Amino acid sequence: MSKKNDKKEAQKRLEALQVALVDTQIWTMANGQKVCILLEGRDAAGKDGAIKRLTECLSVRNTHVIALPKPTDFDRGAWWFQRYVNRLPSTGEWVVYNRSWYNRAGVEKVMGFSTPEQQETFIRDVPDFESMIVRSGITLIKLWLDISMKEQKERLDDRRADPRKKLKVSDLDQVAQDRWTDYSAARDDMLRRSHHEHGPWICVATDSKVKARENILRHVLKVLDCPHAGREVAAPDPDIVFSYDEVIEGRKTLEP
Amino acid sequence: MSKKNDKKEAQKRLEALQVALVDTQIWTMANGQKVCILLEGRDAAGKDGAIKRLTECLSVRNTHVIALPKPTDFDRGAWWFQRYVNRLPSTGEWVVYNRSWYNRAGVEKVMGFSTPEQQETFIRDVPDFESMIVRSGITLIKLWLDISMKEQKERLDDRRADPRKKLKVSDLDQVAQDRWTDYSAARDDMLRRSHHEHGPWICVATDSKVKARENILRHVLKVLDCPHAGREVAAPDPDIVFSYDEVIEGRKTLEP
Amino acid sequence: MSKKNDKKEAQKRLEALQVALVDTQIWTMANGQKVCILLEGRDAAGKDGAIKRLTECLSVRNTHVIALPKPTDFDRGAWWFQRYVNRLPSTGEWVVYNRSWYNRAGVEKVMGFSTPEQQETFIRDVPDFESMIVRSGITLIKLWLDISMKEQKERLDDRRADPRKKLKVSDLDQVAQDRWTDYSAARDDMLRRSHHEHGPWICVATDSKVKARENILRHVLKVLDCPHAGREVAAPDPDIVFSYDEVIEGRKTLEP
Amino acid sequence: MSKKNDKKEAQKRLEALQVALVDTQIWTMANGQKVCILLEGRDAAGKDGAIKRLTECLSVRNTHVIALPKPTDFDRGAWWFQRYVNRLPSTGEWVVYNRSWYNRAGVEKVMGFSTPEQQETFIRDVPDFESMIVRSGITLIKLWLDISMKEQKERLDDRRADPRKKLKVSDLDQVAQDRWTDYSAARDDMLRRSHHEHGPWICVATDSKVKARENILRHVLKVLDCPHAGREVAAPDPDIVFSYDEVIEGRKTLEP
Numbered sequence A, B, C, D: 001m002s003k004k005n006d007k008k009e010a011q012k013r014l015e016a017l018q019v020a021l022v023d024t025q026i027w028t029m030a031n032g033q034k035v036c037i038l039l040e041g042r043d044a045a046g047k048d049g050a051i052k053r054l055t056e057c058l059s060v061r062n063t064h065v066i067a068l069p070k071p072t073d074f075d076r077g078a079w080w081f082q083r084y085v086n087r088l089p090s091t092g093e094w095v096v097y098n099r100s101w102y103n104r105a106g107v108e109k110v111m112g113f114s115t116p117e118q119q120e121t122f123i124r125d126v127p128d129f130e131s132m133i134v135r136s137g138i139t140l141i142k143l144w145l146d147i148s149m150k151e152q153k154e155r156l157d158d159r160r161a162d163p164r165k166k167l168k169v170s171d172l173d174q175v176a177q178d179r180w181t182d183y184s185a186a187r188d189d190m191l192r193r194s195h196h197e198h199g200p201w202i203c204v205a206t207d208s209k210v211k212a213r214e215n216i217l218r219h220v221l222k223v224l225d226c227p228h229a230g231r232e233v234a235a236p237d238p239d240i241v242f243s244y245d246e247v248i249e250g251r252k253t254l255e256p
């Protein structure tokens, strides 16, 4: 009985957060504010689910979820950021990237989809790139969804067993566990080198999906800080959502 | 108790349909098939909810939901179909239009957002346009979601009362009821003149959301007809989903 | 001495035509008129040179010359007209296509770059496509530049000998003479099947470059018919510029 | 007689340079090199004419001259660089910008088309932006065409008198002379703050059109440095083409 009640309570809290998001979006649209949220994390870290809750009640005409397929030959020839720049928010829009330009520091690095030089160029340039778009008036929120090896295994196994989730299973999942430590090393390098004043990384512990989603919404509300929305919603739980600063300072740790 | 069971049963049926959709999409991706589904209907007819169920388990990287904002000055100067053409599916993609080029025959006609000449040009050209994209290899599915005046009123009232649905309430909703008969006339004219061999209209009675959604999924499965998917799912209910032919022949009626 | 005088005279006439074009463009920009001119013809038929004279004095910001490279994989997957539609003129713009969607009925047919089904679909659809964009307010001018086998040979030989023209020499030029009759057959089929009320073909005899260029400009002026421009310039020479109707009716012939 | 001979000689030199450019482009296309050339300068400084000579013999399908119209509302809402990024060269392409992102530091500053904050953000960001695209593999050539007040006056007067040049006359020309010193101040500030390692400014004295054009071509050849092209062409004349470094160091001066 209590588990069911928990679920009900969680749903109620989620809905309150979504109300606050709705009011916040109405306010940003009126202000012409541009919002860019990007979610990164290993396979099965919970990006899709978080995005679903985040965007569920938002305006379909002013909210764009961008999940780009692997680069075409044209994209490979172009400036790395080009196809992402093309989709940046204009006045009053929210854009949510389901994986982003950081592919170059994650999957591409571990899988060798680009050259070490390209990866180095990327990581060197990304703070400048983000600072620029932020100075141009975009509110940028960068979320790293951090999952444990064990939880990932369970979710990947679960996906393979669930016929509704077949399209979530990709060839790359196969190696997600085998290359666990490579991905950890890539993550550490990426976070360390791309955490900067205008684009701080926010880490989210995602082993509990419910908590992760709820706290992501709380964090977004906190950043956007609409004067008449979400005043009553709780602040993000510091055990679930924390700045990468705290990892640097040793007060928090990411999955090994 | 039975209502709760009904809900559970409905959810089970929905999930079975989604499994079939997943298998169908895997198959279309392997084939390079291009799928274009467009949903039209009055405010609150259930487009968003149907799209949610339809796309819930599909590939985020190969499925695009397009909900264009009102035309910019540039769009107004361009060929009407231009911004839609820009988003048509390429090989292996599914594109779902949440409202479409038919705006010109619906909201624009009733609200006077374009000239009668532009509207006439549109309705005259649309069968040719659609025939062309179909001959180019796109599978086109056109759905008209038909709601009753009473049900619309309830849903619009409900939206206004629900703070999570504030972003669904638009200025245009205000007149949806007042201009009910104008919208009916526009619908009749639109369906009649744009129902053609390569782009037949499929009507969906949407006063029951659950039935409407379920039957839309069934219809899509039926059209795409993947040899190894959905064999066991039921055919669309002919009282919920029917060709506009049946309306012409007097065997079915749309809301007055 | 007389040859030099001829040249001077020709230059003077060209300049007068360009003045009329300038006035015409100012007028179309003020009117918001959309102009689309496409030039087709065999290699070395004189497309580039004609476009140069046509656009030389036009507004660099409102005139776009489109010379698309061979289709990418993405383009191949998409609707054939898609990448051309993307560049159609908006209000006040002139777009000049240096080769166009007709590639599918010309080089692609002769060289086998697409399937016979794709070619058939194209030629069947193109009148509808063009009628649509014309009804949407675009002024469409379709020019077929007709060169003789002998003159083509000379120009191709000349190109190969001229180091400034190296980039004009393409692999396809090599076969232009060998496949002369295939290209003639493709041309005849193309003109016959795509000459229609809203998109008539205008043929231009281009063995004399000077005459061809001059008469193309005269023709464009005649079609656009600006009330205060070009009143004094001569009408196109009927031996150089003529409607494909005249070929059908046997009063004119194209190169064999 | 000698003037005529001069002209002939100049034409001969120009043609030799164009041959070298052709060979250079063939080589960059084979290498997949990406070339981006931008021309800035006051009205009538000679941008159009230089671009004409530069691109005259280049591949129409791999060379793009970009002359963007004034920003639309959408552009105004977007990141300033966005519409330019969209047109950056991909593999094997040459892109020539006729005016560029530097509008924000020139005409927009003098005419007040954007806010001082936007202008400050731009000038602060532009070195980072350019460094990034250069590190991504683009060869960037930035040319400042410097004209004297007297020569500009003559050219503007000449334009107004020449009916073929009517489309070159813009409302902004009217104030080019009146605001001469404002434009000079904007230029000095722009060059000083955006001259950097990866994007050095090259100044071109343009009071002599013939010399300016010739030397621009020589400079482009020098930068691209194709091993088998232009070996025999002269180096740029240091009185016509010089790095902004020389201005900083007081060895050269720009027009007051």
Ligand SMILES: Nc1ncnc2c1ncn2[C@@H]1O[C@H](COP(=O)(O)OP(=O)(O)O)[C@@H](O)[C@H]1O
Binding pocket: A043, A068, A069, A070, A071, A099, A103, A107, A108, A113, A168, A170, A171, A172, A173, B060, B061
């Ligand atoms: N060959 C490749 N080169 C570059 N990127 C790739 C390649 N294959 C896949 N990717 C990218 O890797 C990321 C992860 O892929 P995948 O796990 O299949 O997708 P998802 O994030 O939807 O689960 C995606 O952003 C995808 O675009």
Ligand SMILES: Nc1ncnc2c1ncn2[C@@H]1O[C@H](COP(=O)(O)OP(=O)(O)O)[C@@H](O)[C@H]1O
Binding pocket: A060, A061, B043, B068, B069, B070, B071, B099, B103, B107, B108, B113, B168, B170, B171, B172, B173
């Ligand atoms: N001024 C306008 N001109 C043309 N189309 C408009 C205008 N205002 C709204 N629309 C279009 O009308 C349709 C219905 O609008 P609305 O009811 O606000 O959106 P939704 O379908 O998301 O509920 C949308 O496709 C919108 O783009």
Ligand SMILES: Nc1ncnc2c1ncn2[C@@H]1O[C@H](COP(=O)(O)OP(=O)(O)O)[C@@H](O)[C@H]1O
Binding pocket: C043, C068, C069, C070, C071, C099, C103, C107, C108, C113, C168, C170, C171, C172, C173, D060, D061
């Ligand atoms: N493999 C191909 N598939 C389809 N079209 C092609 C292919 N190769 C060349 N083309 C097209 O054929 C046309 C003629 O090519 P070419 O003679 O090289 O160009 P140009 O017209 O500039 O002389 C161009 O429009 C080009 O895009």
Ligand SMILES: Nc1ncnc2c1ncn2[C@@H]1O[C@H](COP(=O)(O)O)[C@@H](O)[C@H]1O
Binding pocket: D043, D068, D069, D070, D071, D099, D103, D107, D108, D113, D170, D171, D172, D173
């Ligand atoms: N209102 C404006 N806002 C911003 N840029 C402008 C505006 N008007 C003209 N421009 C730009 O100023 C430059 C010079 O304009 P013109 O001299 O008209 O070619 C061009 O790049 C124009 O795009």
